[in-house]
Amino acid sequence: MSDTLLKVENLDISYGDGLVAADVSFSLKKGELLAVVGESGCGKTSLLRAVLGLPDSGVMVESGKIEFDGANVLHMARRERSALLGEKVGMIFQDPGAAFNPIRSYKKQFAEMLKSHGRFKGEKSYNEILDCFQRLNLPDSERILKSCPYEMSGGMNQRIAIAAAMLLKPSLLLLDEPTSALDTTTQKTVVEELMRLRALTGITMLMVTHNLGIAAVMADKIGVMYAGRLVEYGAALEVLSHPIHPYTRSLIAAIPTLGCTLPEGIDGQPPLYGAEAVGCSFIERCPYASEKCLEKDCSLTVSVGDHYAACGEGQA
Ligand SMILES: Nc1ncnc2c1ncn2[C@@H]1O[C@H](COP(=O)(O)OP(=O)(O)O)[C@@H](O)[C@H]1O
Numbered sequence: 666m667s668d669t670l671l672k673v674e675n676l677d678i679s680y681g682d683g684l685v686a687a688d689v690s691f692s693l694k695k696g697e698l699l700a701v702v703g704e705s706g707c708g709k710t711s712l713l714r715a716v717l718g719l720p721d722s723g724v725m726v727e728s729g730k731i732e733f734d735g736a737n738v739l740h741m742a743r744r745e746r747s748a749l750l751g752e753k754v755g756m757i758f759q760d761p762g763a764a765f766n767p768i769r770s771y772k773k774q775f776a777e778m779l780k781s782h783g784r785f786k787g788e789k790s791y792n793e794i795l796d797c798f799q800r801l802n803l804p805d806s807e808r809i810l811k812s813c814p815y816e817m818s819g820g821m822n823q824r825i826a827i828a829a830a831m832l833l834k835p836s837l838l839l840l841d842e843p844t845s846a847l848d849t850t851t852q853k854t855v856v857e858e859l860m861r862l863r864a865l866t867g868i869t870m871l872m873v874t875h876n877l878g879i880a881a882v883m884a885d886k887i888g889v890m891y892a893g894r895l896v897e898y899g900a901a902l903e904v905l906s907h908p909i910h911p912y913t914r915s916l917i918a919a920i921p922t923l924g925c926t927l928p929e930g931i932d933g934q935p936p937l938y939g940a941e942a943v944g945c946s947f948i949e950r951c952p953y954a955s956e957k958c959l960e961k962d963c964s965l966t967v968s969v970g971d972h973y974a975a976c977g978e979g980q981a
């Protein structure tokens with residue numbers, strides 16, 4: 666049996682107009698964590714929506730292939746795909762509030778969620794929920810269960826959302842900027858909790874984030890996304906310590922370090938619909954840009970072992 670859980674091949678996605686991501690390919694082995702990093706507007710959230718097939722998100726897969734545990738997701742009927750959601754694939758959103766109705770107790774909402782998947786077993790389920798809270802180190806679990814989301818901080822809601830996603834024991838967890846809406850101390854707690862979750866369950870994770878620091882701590886593999894394309898992909902340590910693409914090098918140079926002068930940053934913004942561009946979309950911002958980049962093929966043609974990039978210009 667294959668140890669690959671998720672395989673995405675040459676994915677093109679849109680919201681009906683131009684492509685917001687093009688030719689995206691990656692694979693995730695069981696138990697791995699891939700972090701897709703890049704600035705806002707690069708198509709990270711759209712990529713997760715496409716993988717998940719979120720029915721109301723408006724995202725459309727124009728071409729390509731998504732395979733989950735050997736099954737072609739794009740050939741599944743809508744009902745089959747919805748069943749996959751929650752049961753085998755869990756999702757954590759950036760906004761912890763989005764996961765819950767603020768004025769309905771967690772107890773009721775957890776019971777409804779389990780019922781909707783035919784998994785509610787009365788008192789036994791509540792014990793399982795409390796057990797899940799305890800495994801995730803949530804304090805005072807009985808009190809949490811009786812509370813409503815509006816009574817909790819954003820950080821606590823995010824931790825409870827993680828517990829909710831885990832209750833159905835999914836094999837893949839998709840995380841969209843899971844810590845971006847939280848203060849730094851709570852970010853640390855949530856990151857630690859997610860790592861404990863991995864250690865306890867061996868769950869596979871696909872996380873998108875603009876925070877390279879969090880990717881560095883958590884990820885096995887990193888995919889760097891720019892203007893809707895993966896421009897670099899490889900083992901996290903390799904990508905971070907020997908970045909190949911000029912964009913990855915700029916992103917790393919833009920990480921602030923304590924006590925130093927302000928980092929260089931990257932001037933300008935990623936282009937809209939850059940995924941459709943002929944030539945390299947980084948051309949407006951790249952210190953190594955030249956005429957030939959107008960016709961550059963954006964596929965991952967530069968490689969060092971299993972570490973790939975679309976360009977290696979200016980590397981030391
Ligand atoms: N619901 C939507 N309808 C139309 N365009 C969208 C929608 N959501 C995002 N986009 C567009 O898709 C592009 C990528 O956005 P997004 O996937 O949210 O990027 P990121 O998560 O990296 O910030 C942007 O140009 C954005 O304006």
Ligand code: SF4
Nearest residue numbers: 945948951958976978
């Ligand atoms: S192709 Fe040209 S513009 Fe694009 S990253 Fe390479 S050098 Fe820079």
Ligand SMILES: [Mg+2]
Nearest residue numbers: 709710711842
């Ligand atoms: Mg996003």
